[in-house]
Amino acid sequence: MYCNKENVNILTALLVAHGIDHAVVCPGSRNAPIVHNLHECPDIQCYPVTDERSACFYALGMAQALNKSVAVCVTSGTALLNLAPAVAEAYYQHVPLVVISADRPPQWIDQLDGQTLPQPDALGRFVKKAVTLPEPHDAEEHWYCNRLVNEALIETRHQGDGPVHINVPISEPLFNFSTPVLPSERKIELLQADIPDTTLHQILSAFMQAKKPMLIAGQPMNPNLDEAVSLVEGDERYLPDFVLYASGSIVSKRMKRFLRKAKTSWAVNGTGEVNDTFMNLTQVIQGDETVVINQIRCMLEQQPHPFVKLWDELLEHVRQHAERYEPCYSQMAAVKALEKQLNAKNHGRSFHVHYANSTPIRLANIFARHSVYCNRGVNGIEGSLSTAAGFSCVTDENVFCVIGDLSFFYDQNALWNQNLKGNLRILMLNNGCGGIFNTLKGLEGSPARSRLVAAEHHTTAEGICQQNDVVYLQAKNMNEMQQGIDTLLSIKSNRPILLEVFTEAQTDAQVIQEYYSTLKH
Helix, strand or coil: CECCCHHHHHHHHHHHHCCCCEEEECCCCCCHHHHHHHHHCCCCEEEECCCHHHHHHHHHHHHHHHCCCEEEEECCCHHHHCCHHHHHHHHHHCCCEEEEEEECCHHHCCCCCCCCCCCCCCCHHHCCEEEECCCCCCHHHHHHHHHHHHHHHHHCCCCCCCCEEEEEECCCCCCCCCECCCCCCCCCCCCCCCCCHHHHHHHHHHHHHCCCEEEECCCCCCCCHHHHHHHHCCCHHHCCCEEEECCCCCCCHHHHHHHCCCCEEEEEECCCCCCCCCCCEEEEEECCHHHHHHHHHHHHHHCCCHHHHHHHHHHHHHHHHHHHCCCCCCHHHHHHHHHHHHHHHCCCCCEEEEECCCHHHHHHHHHCCCCCECCCCCCCCCCHHHHHHHHHHCCCCEEEEEEEHHHHHHCHHHHCCCCCCCCEEEEEEECCCCHHHHCCCCHHHCCCHHHHHCCCCCCCCHHHHHHCCCEEEEECCHHHHHHHHHHHHHCCCCCCEEEEEECCHHHHHHHHHHHHHHHHC
8 A cells, every 4th residue: 555645656656657666765754655655666676774865875876786767765854955965976977866855845844843944956956857746636736746757757867867856745644555556647758869970970080080189088987097197298299189078077187187288179978068177178069978989999999090009008008017016015005906806806707896085096097907986976985885885785796895994984874784785895995094185295284184184093993894794804914905805805795894904194105106106217
């Protein structure tokens, strides 16, 4: 039996019609009719997460894994506001999320009654569309409610993927579950066209006819670009005259500064947005960037371009240096060991790797030879573990999360979840602070750096793992780290496994500096 709230039943029916079959649900009374319906519906699988901020990152990870829209449902009041970090991340990563918030009736908003804050448009410009459903009393209001839900769900995949917000006012009494079946609801569909052949031909021609063309694909991976640019800054031979930017975030600030010296750039993305990252944009093409990338790769195989070959040789030099360089015991050594083992132990087996922001993703760009996931939409640290955890819930393949100490402790509630399985494997890099701040020139002159900026601490993950039934391993030297990584990759477990690698922040910074120094020489 479903609830007796007509707007909730319309919403549930249309979620199913639009193929949304995974939902992360948070506790609450006002959203109980919605959660009840999602649970009752045989076509929807629910995942309970108590922490709303973590829950939305869970949904983000699930949507990444499934490559489809995932719903996240919260109660009224500040519960909705806790979703904002993950929604902003989804907006800039173009990940389809359906945020469903229960609400009080509009006449009670701002009346000093519990949880009555204005929820329509509470997520601002970080959602592609926001609708507030009526509580239908006649056929016209039913039609209106149906239309609003359809509009919102269509927008998750329209002109590029992204999050939407459906706000659902629910009047009391709340708990009447007397509707035997969901209504048969009209589904509105959207058909999208690909990039026309003429436009694709224009792109390919512009690329191949340029003297020095460069194809830049942003997230999820742009390996070794930072190191390569550090070798050729000021060398005009390597500066492109035409850049084709296929969307996504670029980690390397040095690379972005370098490309701002190029003559012109074209951008290809699914939304048609004007992202003038390199300050020389002249063309924006709306379409599927993977189609363009694959076509250019195919053409380059048939007709190699000398400038592309020049860069390939430079990148191969950088890759060889990364393989030869043997860092002493440090965070860099741990990431290199993990990536080496992943390549050696997972031939023929699929795996997924999530890197947290700051130092971890920069180390990934040196050593990873596969696509990685990272919350680079807005570069926050707060949901990296939850995103990986959510991803692991909807796949049987191993999901690795490489994360720093501050990111881990911030997001520790990601492990407070019995849905987690043994396929989640965490490499936690603990040097007692935000290590990236030890590499920023000039900051060493501030007496506030260690305690206030880098958040120096003496905390470990062992107790957190014990309380959440997570297998805990630790390493304090090279042998323990290598053995721990081997265990992390090979052990069988029904619960997540975490390896905490303890290092010294000063050593970590010195190793990275040495890596770049030896690269240049």
